[in-house]
Amino acid sequence: MSEQEAADAAASAAAPRKRAAAKKATATAKKTAQAEKAPTGKKTAAAKKSPAGQTAAKKTAGKKAAAKKATAKKAPAKKTAVAAKKATAAKKVPAKKTPGGKPESRESRAKRAARLNEALAEVYYYAHPELDFENPFELLVATVLSAQTTDLRVNQTTPALFAAYPTPEDMAAANPEELEELIRPTGFFRSKAKSLLGLSAALRDDHGGKVPGTIDELVKLPGVGRKTAFVVLGNAFGVPGLTVDTHFGRLVRRWKLTEQTDAVKVEQEIDDLLPESEWTMFSHRTIFHGRRICHSRKPACGACPIAELCPSYGEGETDPEKAKKLLKYEMGGQPGQRLKPPADYPGRPAPPLPSRDPATEPPAGQSADAAAGAQR
Template identity: 50%
Template structure:
């Protein structure tokens, strides 16, 4: 799929991103696989910060899958109001927890097939949980990852499946989770969807989409002002 030169360039990009984001981590807070799985469901169409603001109270009130499954919807809804679509998300969390209790003894399974069989869990979420909660080599492609992968020439636009295969091909298994996290952060903080901060991007010299045909900001000072992490 990729020649040796492309692989070398990708490995260089990974090194540059490590320098740019030395403390890369998932931006959803969690203390267990269950907490990450539920937080990921809550994060649909919601900023991670909003999810992180409600999950401490949610998991203090409902610490296990059985507790979540048995929750009174009206009570859970009051906790989840800040994340938006709180009634629908309450139904989703309760249904997910009930499936965990019924089919997995309340524990989060460790395979993609078992995870995607759960309600409201897609491949992206399944791989996120495997990689970050269980340290299993996995690639979770969200909109940021697919956008950056396209701009780097690794996959077609918005092609989630090809982006996942590309990352698996370009990097060794031990680097999949880290590369995934770095691409997410880069998409959120520098390589924005509408106006990427190209002039302040560490990948400028190695990116085939630099400037984005006039849509990216190449002026270094103006680009730095676009960064979500201006430091």
């Protein structure tokens, strides 16, 4: 074999080994390249270190912070709304407090009640029940009929009624339709007729035809409540009691003597402020004032003879000339008619309000407690 042939044979034998080595080198190169691509976290960290990466990171962080602030602002909205409602409710609560912030004492309210009662007694010296009656039974019937109507209308209706049924026995035996027709002008005549028939039968059967003289027995009669019972007790039997009707309740609240709206609670609080002997007449005077001057919608503040004692002065018309047009005549006359006592009291005009001593009495609208604190 020549040298050339031997070399060719050696090369042919080495070729498979070279190809295997080349394949192995190629596989190793691929693995190395994959290993270099795998650690993306390192590349990301590196990218963050670059200026462009830092800018992007700052923008992302800014967006996240803004989103958190927006969420934080929206979250307590309910709490804010609840707090606002509580604050509003607290403002609306009418607390009986003096300018110093302390609750007004009973003594202070009692002094104001006494001054008001004294002033009303001077103005309405002729105050009396405005229902016409000659005996307790007639007063009881007239008071039941006075619900939701005027005393004037009742007084126009009762003469014919009492002529037809002068006693409880007569009224208990009345024909319901005929009774209804007689009392129709007073309104709600069917329900009122039912009450009159029921109370007349109870008087006949349980009380010997006589009106009882106690609150407990009166309120058991059909159609008779505490207001009606006290009208009868105070004016037919001389038993002191407060008549808490709509006029009375409205005025004692305006005078800051009570904040109660329930008639029984009003009665209890005012009872505690005045002597028992004054209860009946204080009711008459207050009701007179409510019907004539201190109206529900348009009080005639500018023509009120007790204005300087009223803590609520200014709720109505304060101009004297305009206020005079709001005054009402006795027994529900027309606005603008001259206010004067009835014909039973001729020649005696209502006297002016007695002068006050500024050194001993607080200004209008200020409690005695507050005035005492100011002096100290």
